[in-house]
Amino acid sequence: MKVLGTVLAALALSVGFAAPASAAGGTPCAIREGACLQLSTNQAWLVYHGNASYGPVPVTTGRPGYETPVGTFPVLRKVRNDWSIPYNAPMPYSTYFTSDGIAFHEGSLSVPSHGCVHLSHEAAVTFYDNLLVGEQVQVVP
Template sequence: MFTATALALGFAAPASAAADTPCSITEGACLRLSTNEAWLVHGGSASYGPVPVTTGRPGYETPTGTFTVLRKVQDEWSVPYNGPMPYSTYFTSDGIAFHQGSLGEPSHGCVHLSNEAAVTFYDNLLIGEQVQVVA
């Protein structure tokens, strides 16, 4: 009940098992490439996740580092790859974003999330918050 209410009000659900992440940020999103997992972080602890993700295929690797949420587009379309990118939350200037996508196929650098996770990341990540991507 709390999770549904929290999500309805626009807050991230509490972490299911892990309170911590491999990242050092205190507000934003954490992504670990080696395990294909992502979290939302609030107040220095995981507030949602881990959730499964897929990331960049060889030649289109998702970059590591600490980035800033730049913009969000709910109904985005990728012109270079001619495909939908629902619930896009961009965190690099060259077009890398969290968005709804296949969890079975790697991306062209973006971070694919399930529909539920993409909506949660889109609703809870604020422009200006940090995204940390670790190996």
């Protein structure tokens, strides 16, 4: 019987039915509610009940010297029309997830940021409207 279980598990893996136990469905992240960001692919997702509910969407992240941090962070606050004082730039639809000002917000998809996660207008609005304060943002390499 143990051999049959092993064969069935191998078959499931070979046809794509099994996913890593830690991954939220359709993303490289382990969170159940919130947002997932993968730096190596410049993609982000919204995650609801452990599955990707939106995305992947293209993003730009921190330039050298201003890298977007890796880890799991809570959504801290949201500001619809914010302005970056240090960089003298608009930050529409900001969803902050670090205490030092890193946020998802509308921005250039071709120019790297100073650590924030730039999204298209549509994606920034969707992230802003759907991420709740206290939900998790997981950033993976």
